[in-house]
Amino acid sequence: MIEPKAYCHKRKKVHCNQFLVRLSKKREECSFERLAAGFRLFALYGFDEGLAGHITYRDPEFKDHFWVNPLGVNFAQICISDLLLVNEGGSIIQGERPLNPAAFSIHSAIHKARPDANSAAHAHSIYGRSFSSLGKILDPITQDSAVFFEEQAIYDNYGGVAFDVEEGNSIAEALGDKKTVILQNHGLLTTGTNVDTAVWLFISMDKCCQSQLLAEAAGAPTLIPDEIALHAKAQAGSDLVLWASFQPLYDLIYKMQPDFLD
Secondary structure, eight states, X not given: OOOGGGOOOOOEEEEETTEEEEEOSSHHHHHHHHHHHHHHHHHHTTOOBTTBOEEEEEOSSSTTOXXXXXXXXXXXXXXXXXXXXXXXXXXXXXXXXXXXXXXXXHHHHHHHHOTTOOEEEEEOOHHHHHHHXXXXXXXXXXXXXXXXXXXXXXXXXXXXXXXXXXXXXXXXHHHTTOSEEEETTTEEEEEESSHHHHHHHHHHHHHHHHHHHHHHHHSOOOOOOHHHHHHHHHHHOSHHHHHHHHHHHHHHHHHHOGGGGO
């Protein structure tokens, strides 16, 4: 069994394609740090809302298990040692606090349906949940929102708090092969091959929701043509760029709140 506290924070730097890319000794060694840091960043951005919100990371050894935040701990207080390891049946394998049943219902279904989605992030952010009430996807009105062009799905069958496993299955079905899904009347959910990507996509998507809400309140935004949106997505939405976009935020939260490594 992998012990998250056994992992170290030491990183080395290598030069790759004219970018300074940070690598850990092993890819999985860094993921628990990233997961805990993701919650601190969600708190920094104001994404916390009572008991709502969760980020998960698929265990690198036991692929049908995932790590998640415990119920009732504010994002701003989560440390590596607080994380729960949960199996496909919803049993807590490691950790002492309770599990949010909605987190299990949604994330277990997504991890099962999408082997490539090693991480998923969901929170009740103010702009994401406001935009979700419109029942539509983001338009390519800016370079940033072009990253989400043809990478969004919508789940339009809100049935209350997702305590039912079938609700999670329906959300996973709606997500399909997209990176993100807008849960109508609920909020945003993003996925990634790693924690860095899933968390960065959520932060960026919420900002894009804010941008579109502001633009539509002022008038009728001009859309980027489809072919240009695809080009912009290829430039700014590759796996490497999405991963790299998270790194300054990780460095920031590590500087501000290094105790998340506890």
